[in-house]
Amino acid sequence: MSKIQAVIAGISGYVPEYIMTNDEISALVDTSDDWILSRIGIKERRILKRDEGEGVTYLAGKAVQDLMRKTRFNPLEIEAVIFATSTPDYVMPNAAALTAYKNGMTNAFCFDLSAACSGFIYALEVATSFISSGKYRKVLVLAGDILSAITNYTDRNTCPIFGDGCGAALLEATSENVGVIDSIMRSDGNSLASLHQWGGGSVFPASHETVDKNMHTIWQDGKVVFKQAVSQMSDTCLELMERNHLSKDDVKWVVPHQANLRIIDAVASRMGVSSDKIMVNIQKYGNTSAGTIPICLWDYESQLKKGDNIILTAFGAGFTWGATYLKWGYDFCTRQDL
Ligand SMILES: CC(C)(COP(=O)(O)OP(=O)(O)OC[C@H]1O[C@@H](n2cnc3c(N)ncnc32)[C@H](O)[C@@H]1OP(=O)(O)O)[C@@H](O)C(=O)NCCC(=O)NCCS
Numbered sequence: 641m642s643k644i645q646a647v648i649a650g651i652s653g654y655v656p657e658y659i660m661t662n663d664e665i666s667a668l669v670d671t672s673d674d675w676i677l678s679r680i681g682i683k684e685r686r687i688l689k690r691d692e693g694e695g696v697t698y699l700a701g702k703a704v705q706d707l708m709r710k711t712r713f714n715p716l717e718i719e720a721v722i723f724a725t726s727t728p729d730y731v732m733p734n735a736a737a738l739t740a741y742k743n744g745m746t747n748a749f750c751f752d753l754s755a756a757c758s759g760f761i762y763a764l765e766v767a768t769s770f771i772s773s774g775k776y777r778k779v780l781v782l783a784g785d786i787l788s789a790i791t792n793y794t795d796r797n798t799c800p801i802f803g804d805g806c807g808a809a810l811l812e813a814t815s816e817n818v819g820v821i822d823s824i825m826r827s828d829g830n831s832l833a834s835l836h837q838w839g840g841g842s843v844f845p846a847s848h849e850t851v852d853k854n855m856h857t858i859w860q861d862g863k864v865v866f867k868q869a870v871s872q873m874s875d876t877c878l879e880l881m882e883r884n885h886l887s888k889d890d891v892k893w894v895v896p897h898q899a900n901l902r903i904i905d906a907v908a909s910r911m912g913v914s915s916d917k918i919m920v921n922i923q924k925y926g927n928t929s930a931g932t933i934p935i936c937l938w939d940y941e942s943q944l945k946k947g948d949n950i951i952l953t954a955f956g957a958g959f960t961w962g963a964t965y966l967k968w969g970y971d972f973c974t975r976q977d978l
Pocket residue numbers: 670671672675676679680757796797798800801835860861862863865866869899900927955956957
């Protein structure tokens with residue numbers, strides 16, 4: 641019997657309509673378009689305004705509807721929905737169950753996964769294991785965030801970086817030699833001081849004090865995060881390439897988490913992969929946390945071909961990080977009518 645592979649059978653995404661420019665950020669904090677573009681690589685980001693919609697499940701719903709249109713999957717056939725997010729609509733119930741309910745995936749069991757910016761590759765790992773076990777055949781992976789809900793717009797070290805967006809990937813079982821081939825997933829919990837949101841959990845439940853002290857927003861030591869992101873993403877990618885006998889020429893695309901263009905460039909240079917193979921859209925959307933990788937795949941979908949060797953890599957709070965090697969599952973040109 642041939643091995644069961646888990647393949648991405650369709651990809652979609654959604655970003656809110658409102659465009660927040662660097663000039664708008666510069667009116668809030670002491671920064672400039674030039675600084676943000678040269679030090680981070682971001683020109684603009686999308687922000688969900690309440691007159692458009694509410695919550696990350698709104699973004700996910702838009703992505704799921706587009707994915708249904710493109711792949712014509714039957715929502716009743718989805719067996720599990722995994723939603724990687726740090727900004728669910730509510731503390732409970734989970735965002736996966738709400739999204740499944742709103743979009744007719746009523747036969748699925750649903751849960752959220754918390755791995756910050758590494759959420760998509762972690763969720764892909766879980767979905768792949770479900771499928772390769774033979775028990776499940778169709779799993780929906782959602783990954784995205786409304787980072788504007790937890791951004792401190794008085795802190796110039798963080799507010800230019802973040803944006804809102806969500807991706808959706810349909811994972812299916814296949815016996816073809818495509819799909820997720822290998823992965824390396826890692827975490828290090830000894831990093832709480834470097835990247836966190838203190839308030840709203842069980843140590844600091846919401847109170848007047850947590851609100852007054854801005855504890856419900858993200859704080860980071862940018863330099864520590866920068867260095868760790870470069871070394872951990874590049875090291876896991878190189879290890880993954882070595883153990884799968886992939887040379888830099890064998891790699892068709894690298895999809896790095898979009899946190900900072902200088903981080904992306906440093907990872908690409910350590911991997912020895914030329915810049916034309918690196919997916920980049922940080923200039924348009926900023927860092928959407930768990931959303932960056934599926935939103936990149938969605939943006940570049942028309943350039944992907946069946947069998948392309950793709951490496952995904954991410955780094956985020958936890959710290960969490962890792963890399964996934966997959967072979968792309970379909971030619972976009974065969975779906976041009978969708
Ligand atoms: C945050 C980050 C953009 C800062 O860029 P940097 O070039 O490393 O800047 P530094 O931290 O060295 O700070 C240099 C100076 O720029 C200042 N600065 C920081 N943000 C600024 C901004 N938006 N505009 C202008 N100046 C800014 C700092 O205050 C500092 O000033 P000082 O020297 O007077 O203290 C960068 O460290 C980074 O991207 N880190 C990773 C963050 C990340 O990816 N987080 C998401 C989790 S995956």
